Amino acid sequence: MIEFKNISKSFQYNFWDKKFKALDNVSFNINEGELVGFLGANGAGKTTLIKILMEFSRQDSGDVIFSRTMGNTPEKIKSSIGYLPEKAYLYQHLTGKEFLEYTGALYGIPKNELKELIAKWTDRMAIGYAIDRRIHGYSKGMQQRLGFISSLIHRPKVLILDEPLSGLDPLGRRDFKNILKELNNEGITIFFSSHIVPDVEEICNKVIFIEKGKLIYEGSIDELVIKNSNDLYSVKYLSGEKIETIQVNEADKREVLTEMLKNGLNIVEIEKEKPRLEEIIYKIKS
Ligand SMILES: Nc1ncnc2c1ncn2[C@@H]1O[C@H](COP(=O)(O)OP(=O)(O)OP(=O)(O)O)[C@@H](O)[C@H]1O
Ligand SMILES: [Mg+2]
Incomplete structure (x- = not known):
């Protein structure tokens, strides 16, 4: 695209x-x-x-x-294209509603339709209560929400x-x-x-x-x-009132689990370990 x-x-x-x-x-x-x-x-x-x-x-x-x-x-x-810049340039002297009416009109959205869209999105983005206030009084997050609406209102x-x-x-x-x-x-x-x-x-x-x-x-x-995952599983089991975790690899998994069950251990969860994207990215970089 x-x-x-x-x-x-x-x-x-x-x-x-x-x-x-x-x-x-x-x-x-x-x-x-x-x-x-x-x-x-x-x-x-x-x-x-x-x-x-x-x-x-x-x-x-x-x-x-x-x-x-x-x-x-x-x-x-x-x-x-709908675009939300890093620093939104919203006309501070307009109210939230006026600003959205202005951007909507630029995109040629018919008035009635625009009215409904503004009501829907300001409600959805939880700034409906402030829509008749001037933007210069909006908090940072409120301005972000208003900017976001203006980027998507024309679908x-x-x-x-x-x-x-x-x-x-x-x-x-x-x-x-x-x-x-x-x-x-x-x-x-x-x-x-x-x-x-x-x-x-x-x-x-x-x-x-x-x-x-x-x-x-x-x-x-x-x-x-x-690609970056290992073949480790973490096995959680109940030990007294606490949950303990051990790690086993693919090859030993069957044997270890059988042994645990034989000994009457209460296994509560078995999960394949997945590295988080964050860790992978650090690995690629270094
Ligand atoms: N107009 C400009 N004049 C001179 N240097 C610039 C200009 N715009 C960006 N740079 C430089 O280009 C590099 C990339 O900046 P950019 O703003 O694209 O980073 P970014 O990934 O968006 O960072 P951030 O997460 O902080 O927003 C920086 O070193 C910045 O100083
Ligand atoms: Mg940036």
Whole structure:
């Protein structure tokens, strides 16, 4: 759906300084229907790449290629994308409602329909109570919620979100993740950046991981986990009133379990050990 092909971008701070490579020959695809997590530490180049995708910034070399399914003119492609920037630029003097009416009108959503959409989403994002207040009085998380609504209100085919979960409280993160999953199930392709691995692991089926401007990994999370898993099982059993855990490998599993049962031990759980994405990423890096 969106193909990044050999994207490089450098910044130069003073003309006598060496150029700093923010993106170094990055290539990967976002395919239709995917929910893709874009991982990387602070300064890895995530926002730089997203800005290139949105054409707010120009790459030094390489191409961003949009599929025909997104539209056959640059305007149609643009309007099939919903975008939430890292720092939302919301018009502070407007009320939340006015702001959404304004963005909705830009997308050409008919008035009646827009009214319903605004009511539905502000309610869903739990800012309905503040919709007639001016934005400058909104908290950081409230602004994030409003920005998120404005990125999806026109039902884009693709959502590009730069750190949508930052600035949210735990409940808000839960809400956002549920909504992302829901929208994805309804067919919207989603690409969002984050540096929080467990959030990405929880909801995404694919990850892109960059470090210092270079692509380190592109692919399915399951594949990565399977490839990096060992053949250890953890067996939990009741010992008095406490639950103890022992680890056994595939080869010894049958024998150990038989022995435990023979000795009357109460086994409560057997689980194949799965490394967490976080651990794998640290391993790939080192
Ligand atoms: N307009 C700019 N001018 C100069 N340097 C820039 C500019 N934009 C980005 N950079 C540099 O490029 C690198 C990547 O920055 P970028 O904002 O893409 O990181 P990021 O992965 O989004 O980080 P974060 O998680 O903190 O948002 C950084 O070293 C940054 O200083
Ligand atoms: Mg960023």
